[in-house]
Amino acid sequence: MRHGRPAPIRPSEITPKEVWLDRRRFLQASAAAAAAAGVAWPADEARAQQLIQPLAAPRNGAFQVKDELTPKKLVTTYNNFYEFGTGKGDPAENAGALKVRPWTIEIAGAVEKPMTIGIEDLLKLPLEERVYRFRCVEAWSMVVPWVGFEFNKLAAMVNPTSRAKYVKFVTAEQKDTMTGLRIPFIDFPYVEGLRIDEAMHPLTLMTVGLYGETLPNQNGAPVRLIVPWKYGFKSGKSIVRIEFVEEPPKTTWMLAGPSEYGFYSNVNPNVDHPRWSQKRERVLPGLFASRQTEMFNGYAEQVASLYAGMDLKTNF
């Protein structure tokens, strides 16, 4: 499955048949490859290794989408995490194997105080819950109570210098646990990037939990980004390195398809994906594209000023 081809979903069948068929082929190929490489096939022992802990955090009402929450079951079983396969159900099935301890994030580049920080210390920061709308470029959306802290809080610990114009987010590449690293059109590790002012915006959330618990592996444990006014792929999962840089980083999806995925990737109903419309979206677990997609995913009031004077059709 190439990222982006919208697939139908039925409530009774979270993984649509064509994805399932595709996945079976994928599983066979991956299992054979794993066996050939002498790597244990992780699917079974994997599931038990999830490190789910309660993570109570006060809800920040200033950022709350009022719509109904997407059921937790769906948030944690309908995923994109290509390192664990391209089917929507693959991450929930395979990501249990991800080793989430020990875990550190290295913060480097144009900063005065580079540092490496462990997940235990990140979890001690003041956390809050934010109910954000989250929209995938595949034209489906969810409403999720994420738990985390603003990225700018982390940036403040390292003092970015005036040369820091962009932020590059590098995510984990665990050859021994990730069963999906051999996708022809994608390079791993998965890399994403933001302009510095986008990264520092209060909406940009370093996310460590959802629904009052630590993140399930399939949602990007132990720490990921959530950038709610951009398409979902900008929100990298399982981050291991953050670099403040002078030039726009080369991001995974731009490398995979530069005509389809731009650096900005702001949710924009007026700019169609070359292969489908972005005017509407399917609100999971709904069946139809019943919702009109909003400019900047509904966050225009907060973020439109970041793009004043920019042509958003060229800078898609």
Ligand SMILES: Nc1nc2c(c(=O)[nH]1)N[C@H]1C(S)=C(S)[C@@H](COP(=O)(O)O)O[C@H]1N2
């Ligand atoms: N490392 C990594 N991060 C990733 C992805 C991925 O494949 N690998 N997929 C992205 C895409 S396309 C989406 S829509 C969201 C999905 O997040 P969710 O599964 O928690 O809904 O994660 C994003 N972050």
Ligand SMILES: [Mo]
């Ligand atoms: Mo996505």
